[in-house]
Amino acid sequence: MSRWDQIESLSEQYPSVPKEAIIKQDVLRLGVGFSKDSLLVAAGFKPKDYFIFSFDLATLEELEEAGEHLLTAPEEVRFSGGTWALKPTIFNVRLAPKSPYQVELIQGKLTLALEGKPLSEVEYHPVPPFYQAPLSSGKKISEIAPVLEWGYLIYLTVYRLCQYWGKEEECQFCDINENYRQQKKAGREYTGIKNSADILEALQLINQLDQAQVTQAVTLTGGSITGQLSGKGELDFYLDYAKAISERFGQRWILKAVVEAFEKKDCQRLKDEGGVSIYHPNYEVWDPELFVRLCPGKERFVGRENWMRRIVESAEVFGPSRVIPNFVGGVEMAQPYGFTDPKKAVDSTVLGLDFFMSKGIMPRFTTWCPEPTSFLGNQQAAPLEYYVYLLEQFKETVARYHLPPPPGYGEPGLGKAVFSVSAFMDVL
Numbered sequence: 001m002s003r004w005d006q007i008e009s010l011s012e013q014y015p016s017v018p019k020e021a022i023i024k025q026d027v028l029r030l031g032v033g034f035s036k037d038s039l040l041v042a043a044g045f046k047p048k049d050y051f052i053f054s055f056d057l058a059t060l061e062e063l064e065e066a067g068e069h070l071l072t073a074p075e076e077v078r079f080s081g082g083t084w085a086l087k088p089t090i091f092n093v094r095l096a097p098k099s100p101y102q103v104e105l106i107q108g109k110l111t112l113a114l115e116g117k118p119l120s121e122v123e124y125h126p127v128p129p130f131y132q133a134p135l136s137s138g139k140k141i142s143e144i145a146p147v148l149e150w151g152y153l154i155y156l157t158v159y160r161l162c163q164y165w166g167k168e169e170e171c172q173f174c175d176i177n178e179n180y181r182q183q184k185k186a187g188r189e190y191t192g193i194k195n196s197a198d199i200l201e202a203l204q205l206i207n208q209l210d211q212a213q214v215t216q217a218v219t220l221t222g223g224s225i226t227g228q229l230s231g232k233g234e235l236d237f238y239l240d241y242a243k244a245i246s247e248r249f250g251q252r253w254i255l256k257a258v259v260e261a262f263e264k265k266d267c268q269r270l271k272d273e274g275g276v277s278i279y280h281p282n283y284e285v286w287d288p289e290l291f292v293r294l295c296p297g298k299e300r301f302v303g304r305e306n307w308m309r310r311i312v313e314s315a316e317v318f319g320p321s322r323v324i325p326n327f328v329g330g331v332e333m334a335q336p337y338g339f340t341d342p343k344k345a346v347d348s349t350v351l352g353l354d355f356f357m358s359k360g361i362m363p364r365f366t367t368w369c370p371e372p373t374s375f376l377g378n379q380q381a382a383p384l385e386y387y388v389y390l391l392e393q394f395k396e397t398v399a400r401y402h403l404p405p406p407p408g409y410g411e412p413g414l415g416k417a418v419f420s421v422s423a424f425m426d427v428l
């Protein structure tokens with residue numbers, strides 16, 4: 001079956017999931033390539049800033065071999081129109097030179113082609129007005145405070161490594177440490193620990209120059225800290241950045257933190273002292289056995305039971321709708337321990353959705369991308385049907401518990417959603 005037929009067939013089988021969401025999930029799982037002219041012709045787009053992980057299906061070296069132009073690819077692409085009259089839909093770019101999805105220049109128009117046939121028109125993530133503003137340290141804003149989600153979100157990975165080291169600790173799907181190494185090896189500016197002064201200066205410039213207030217939220221994150229970093233444990237390390245941001249800018253942005261699942265008293269400090277209003281204690285995968293296999297560091301340093309308990313208790317601090325733990329959609333199918341049947345994989349994940357959503361907590365998901373330097377890097381992506389069934393079930397579970405769309409993600413819905421690493425906001 002061609003991918004075109006597969007998309008048609010899944011669309012008939014799961015009528016509550018729009019074609020746009022199916023295509024978005026397919027591009028996220030398989031990645032996308034770009035012809036040289038498609039990147040040369042378009043002026044003024046924001047390139048990939050490698051804001052935390054590589055999110056590519058090839059290493060930087062492989063990309064360079066496939067064509068240096070790929071290293072200038074945009075952060076996000078918005079597709080629309082075509083024979084299916086698709087509504088505007090944004091996806092995060094995961095480079096894969098041989099993907100069936102290719103952005104090409106066809107009759108002078110930027111076009112997303114699938115298996116060589118035009119699928120839709122495309123636009124690239126525009127350059128924000130503040131991106132060229134210089135910082136006094138000489139660093140670029142794109143390096144210190146890159147934006148995502150079509151400009152909605154400022155993403156501060158203040159620590160670009162993780163102290164879960166090696167196969168016995170690192171989450172098996174994650175390439176944060178390897179990505180850091182490959183960026184450094186390629187001679188790119190890539191700051192391991194960001195300086196608070198740089199961040200405040202970058203945010204000051206953004207505040208001044210983003211007159212349309214496109215940026216609405218700030219995510220503060222980085223790898224786990226099991227020992228000390230700059231003389232602090234994980235909570236104090238991240239809290240100091242949060243404090244500095246909220247003291248200087250108050251409520252200008254919704255402040256979100258993607259950090260460890262902390263005990264309730266520590267969550268209280270994040271909220272009271274740091275001004276964090278949305279908390280993302282990512283649980284990655286629901287199935288208990290897979291959690292142990294895929295997140296050995298989280299298991300060793302916190303433990304699954306504690307992790308889930310802490311998520312639930314944190315809702316007493318932030319309010320349930322402001323606790324939004326992430327799972328990596330599709331990683332339940334990683335072999336040799338994962339599910340082989342996509343429906344069973346989703347059914348397992350729905351147990352977790354039920355558990356959290358029944359308490360008013362709305363998990364979200366990102367799309368597993370087998371990054372080559374992660375421990376699962378030699379695996380196939382999860383099948384497309386997994387994602388389509390997941391979106392259907394996600395939507396149904398949200399409806400069953402009458403949950404509102406999550407705060408801090410912009411507008412939900414087809415043609416409006418900006419969250420680019422899965423289609424969960426597009427289907428709400």
Ligand code: SF4
Pocket residue numbers: 161162163164169170171174175176222223224
């Ligand atoms: S906690 Fe896991 S997912 Fe997060 S940075 Fe560390 S290894 Fe990666």
